Structures are given as C-alpha cells and as structure tokens.
Amino acid sequence: MANAAQPVLGGPDFLRLLARLSDGAMPASSPALTDRLGQWVDWSRAVALSGALDGRLPEAGEAAEAVDDLLADCAQAEASLLASIGEDAEAERLLDLAEAAAQANFASLRQRYRVLQQAIQTATGRLRGRLRDQLVQASPELARLAEVDAVMEQTLTPREHSLLATVPTVLGARFERVHGQPGWRAAFRNDMRSLLLAELELRFHPIHGLLAALRSH
Numbered sequence: 001m002a003n004a005a006q007p008v009l010g011g012p013d014f015l016r017l018l019a020r021l022s023d024g025a026m027p028a029s030s031p032a033l034t035d036r037l038g039q040w041v042d043w044s045r046a047v048a049l050s051g052a053l054d055g056r057l058p059e060a061g062e063a064a065e066a067v068d069d070l071l072a073d074c075a076q077a078e079a080s081l082l083a084s085i086g087e088d089a090e091a092e093r094l095l096d097l098a099e100a101a102a103q104a105n106f107a108s109l110r111q112r113y114r115v116l117q118q119a120i121q122t123a124t125g126r127l128r129g130r131l132r133d134q135l136v137q138a139s140p141e142l143a144r145l146a147e148v149d150a151v152m153e154q155t156l157t158p159r160e161h162s163l164l165a166t167v168p169t170v171l172g173a174r175f176e177r178v179h180g181q182p183g184w185r186a187a188f189r190n191d192m193r194s195l196l197l198a199e200l201e202l203r204f205h206p207i208h209g210l211l212a213a214l215r216s217h
Contacts, residue, residue: 104179124203
C-alpha cells in the first residue's frame with residue numbers, strides 16, 4: 001500500500017537533478033516524507049485518510065474492464081511517452097533555431113517543455129484513475145488501497161504541481177547560461193530530456209505500485 005501511495009515529491013533523484021541544473025540554487029534533497037506529511041495534509045484530508053485506512057471494507061464487485069487491456073494500456077502509454085521524450089523532433093527543430101540565433105531565447109522551448117509535461121500529467125492521471133476503478137472492483141482490500149491512493153493524490157497534487165512548475169524556470173535559466181558555449185546544444189538537449197524522463201518516472205511510480213497490487217490479486 002505504501003508504494004502505491006508514494007507521492008512525486010518523494011523522488012530524491014529528481015530533486016538532485018534539479019539542484020544540479022540550477023547550480024545549487026535549489027536544495028539537493030528534501031526532508032523525509034514523514035516529516036512533511038504533517039505539514040501538507042490539512043485537517044479535512046487527514047480525516048479522509050484516516051477513514052480510508054480504518055473504515056469498513058467495501059464489497060467487491062465485477063471487474064470494471066478487462067485487466068489485460070488495462071495493463072497493456074499502461075505499458076503502451078509509458079512507451080509512447082518515453083518515445084515522445086527521447087525522439088522529440090519539435091524540440092530538435094527549436095534547438096536548431098536557438099543555435100542559429102545570436103541571442104538566447106527560451107520561450108519556444110519553454111512552451112514545448114510544458115506541452116510534454118501536460119501530456120505526462122494527463123496520461124498518468126487518467127491511468128491512475130482507471131487503475132483505482134479496477135482495484136475497487138477487484139476485492140475489498142484493494143478497494144481500500146484505491147481509496148487511500150485517491151486521498152493521497154488529492155492531498156499532494158498541489159505540492160507536486162508547485163514543484164514541477166519550477167522545472168521550466170530552472171531549465172530556462174540554464175539555457176541562458178549555456179547558450180552559445182562550445183557544445184551547449186547537445187548538453188542542453190540532454191538536460192531537457194533527463195528532466196522529462198525523471199518526471200515521467202516519478203508520475204508513473206504510483207501507477208507501478210497500483211499495477212503491482214492488481215497483478216498480485
């Protein structure tokens with residue numbers, strides 16, 4: 001249950017990457033999740049989480065959709081997003097323009113980054129909801145897991161968005177610093193790709209946890 005509910009902010013590798021790209025302007029690590037939850041979870045959310053953990057188990061029902069189809073959709077979505085990040089022709093085109101420009105201008109690349117961020121968020125949010133629907137129907141125990149995951153997502157999503165919204169700003173500042181330096185284009189492209197891959201991994205972490213619970217049922 002803990003793996004499925006772990007939030008995006010529990011990713012030290014992602015935070016270390018942000019810290020490196022910001023040249024130390026951001027801390028390389030965050031406080032332990034257990035120390036932060038008390039600050040993040042307000043009273044109403046705490047009550048809801050307590051109810052999800054301690055409440056009566058719901059009755060199991062019929063499966064909402066074919067499990068194999070759902071598992072395949074999760075794998076396909078992750079593979080598609082990985083391909084979009086790794087082989088991004090639009091990002092390459094924008095980098096070509098930036099390389100030819102005399103002055104650094106990150107505006108178009110920032111927009112491209114946000115488009116890819118939104119694609120990751122939309123796809124993973126939809127899959128996470130579908131997985132919870134499936135767990136609710138699978139068994140009472142998995143239904144409780146789905147309820148806990150829903151409460152955790154509602155509670156921590158604003159914090160996740162706040163952190164992830166800083167990424168284009170960090171990347172833009174790095175672009176301004178390196179633009180025009182020898183070999184800057186390939187290095188910056190790698191930075192942009194690495195951040196997106198790290199975000200994808202973090203957003204798929206709870207999905208992988210829910211998938212593991214579903215497979216073990």
